[in-house]
Amino acid sequence: MTKFAIQTLNAISPVGLQRLDRDVFDVGTDIRRPRAILLRSADLHSVEVPSSLYAVARAGAGTNNIPVDRLAALGVPVFNTPGANANAVKELVIAGMLLAARNLYHAADYTRDLVADKHLSGADLDKQVEAGKKQFAGFELPGKTLGVIGLGAIGVLVANAAQSLGLKVLGYDPAVTVKSAWQLSPQVEQVASVEELLSRSDMITLHVPLVEGTRGLINAQRVALMPEGSVVLNFARGGVVDEAAVLEALDSGHLHAYVNDFPSEAGAIHPKVIALPHLGASTGEAEDNCAVMAVDQLSDYLLHGNIRNAVNFPEVVMARTPGTTRLGIFNENKPNMIGQITAALAEAGLNVAEFTNKSKGEYAYTLVDVEGEVKDALKERILAIDGVIRARKIEG
Numbered sequence: 040m041t042k043f044a045i046q047t048l049n050a051i052s053p054v055g056l057q058r059l060d061r062d063v064f065d066v067g068t069d070i071r072r073p074r075a076i077l078l079r080s081a082d083l084h085s086v087e088v089p090s091s092l093y094a095v096a097r098a099g100a101g102t103n104n105i106p107v108d109r110l111a112a113l114g115v116p117v118f119n120t121p122g123a124n125a126n127a128v129k130e131l132v133i134a135g136m137l138l139a140a141r142n143l144y145h146a147a148d149y150t151r152d153l154v155a156d157k158h159l160s161g162a163d164l165d166k167q168v169e170a171g172k173k174q175f176a177g178f179e180l181p182g183k184t185l186g187v188i189g190l191g192a193i194g195v196l197v198a199n200a201a202q203s204l205g206l207k208v209l210g211y212d213p214a215v216t217v218k219s220a221w222q223l224s225p226q227v228e229q230v231a232s233v234e235e236l237l238s239r240s241d242m243i244t245l246h247v248p249l250v251e252g253t254r255g256l257i258n259a260q261r262v263a264l265m266p267e268g269s270v271v272l273n274f275a276r277g278g279v280v281d282e283a284a285v286l287e288a289l290d291s292g293h294l295h296a297y298v299n300d301f302p303s304e305a306g307a308i309h310p311k312v313i314a315l316p317h318l319g320a321s322t323g324e325a326e327d328n329c330a331v332m333a334v335d336q337l338s339d340y341l342l343h344g345n346i347r348n349a350v351n352f353p354e355v356v357m358a359r360t361p362g363t364t365r366l367g368i369f370n371e372n373k374p375n376m377i378g379q380i381t382a383a384l385a386e387a388g389l390n391v392a393e394f395t396n397k398s399k400g401e402y403a404y405t406l407v408d409v410e411g412e413v414k415d416a417l418k419e420r421i422l423a424i425d426g427v428i429r430a431r432k433i434e435g
């Protein structure tokens with residue numbers, strides 16, 4: 040059997056990689072015609088998609104670094120790992136709230152300077168510590184209001200944690216899932232608009248994907264709605280915030296701080312910005328969780344054609360029927376596709392043992408287990424059906 044070649048474009052946790060049986064998979068950075076790409080934040084937009092490619096797996100949540108639509112049109116699923124790094128981000132958001140509320144970043148700089156630059160020690164150091172501390176006096180979290188925009192895997196954890204720290208929590212998500220709604224603390228108040236959330240929050244935190252609809256979500260008009268002295272936390276993506284508008288509001292004193300995970304040239308050196316080097320998912324635990332989930336989903340797809348957690352195709356999982364050959368077929372979501380596919384199978388004299396088809400947006404995916412030999416001519420016949428994008432024969 041030819042091995043599946045998997046190219047890794049970022050450091051992926053060995054806890055995940057070791058789940059790939061090396062008798063079945065070749066794994067490395069230097070693979071020329073990969074069947075699959077396994078990555079974190081590497082930018083795939085500028086990379087030519089190799090014709091050999093069957094799948095892309097993102098060990099993480101955000102897929103804005105991947106040409107998801109272009110790959111869907113080629114019948115290439117893009118997997119991600121929903122929730123696998125959510126706790127790591129939640130903890131950093133809580134840390135970010137405290138950094139801003141207690142002015143910790145500047146306070147630590149102040150004490151370092153007393154020793155490193157001013158060379159103070161002993162009683163002189165104690166004196167300056169006590170004299171300087173008043174400029175860093177902050178505020179406490181209980182009683183303050185946190186607005187959470189995006190109540191998915193991360194937003195729900197942040198909302199619940201903030202609630203248990205004594206904050207009043209407002210949430211906004213126009214497409215909240217049933218799963219999120221079940222997990223969300225009943226004390227979190229859902230508001231009807233971003234505007235309402237902004238005008239009632241002392242701090243806001245963003246947990247939406249970067250897509251066309253969320254680019255520049257926090258802009259000058261919306262910043263103006265926030266109360267004087269409020270804080271913006273952005274652990275989603277840089278592009279969700281119009282940073283120039285936020286910097287202006289920091290300069291005018293309207294905003295107190297901007298804590299984010301996506302440094303820009305202007306932001307990184309601004310005195311009221313705390314810019315971290317994209318650390319949200321950088322814990323051993325999150326890296327292991329994401330790698331395990333990405334690897335398991337990817338190998339299940341390569342070996343069995345099952346699709347779980349693809350952002351561009353529906354969830355299609357079917358147990359293998361012993362003694363059959365499996366076909367995985369991607370097609371446009373339009374009428375009479377199933378009829379034409381099953382007609383082609385019947386013409387070839389093949390009996391269908393199991394069949395499942397699901398659609399998501401513009402595309403659909405079929406898994407079918409057939410009894411008898413699947414000849415190349417049948418695959419060609421299926422590929423010739425108008426609207427079929429890709430067909431793959433998966434041996435048992």
Ligand SMILES: NC(=O)C1=CN([C@@H]2O[C@H](COP(=O)(O)OP(=O)(O)OC[C@H]3O[C@@H](n4cnc5c(N)ncnc54)[C@H](O)[C@@H]3O)[C@@H](O)[C@H]2O)C=CC1
Pocket residue numbers: 099100101102121122124125128188189190191192193194211212213214215216219246247248249252253274275276300317318319320321
């Ligand atoms: N800083 C970091 O290292 C990390 C950043 N992220 C970022 O966080 C994002 C969210 O991650 P998850 O919570 O795991 O994703 P998720 O898919 O579970 O949740 C996203 C939520 O945003 C909602 N949403 C979409 N558009 C919206 C809008 N216009 N207004 C309000 N809500 C909207 C969706 O309905 C969904 O409930 C990722 O897409 C990624 O960009 C994720 C992990 C680590």
Ligand SMILES: O=C(O)C(=O)COP(=O)(O)O
Pocket residue numbers: 079080098099100101102124317319320321
């Ligand atoms: O999962 C995400 O969306 C992240 O932003 C984490 O990115 P990373 O895997 O740390 O490069």
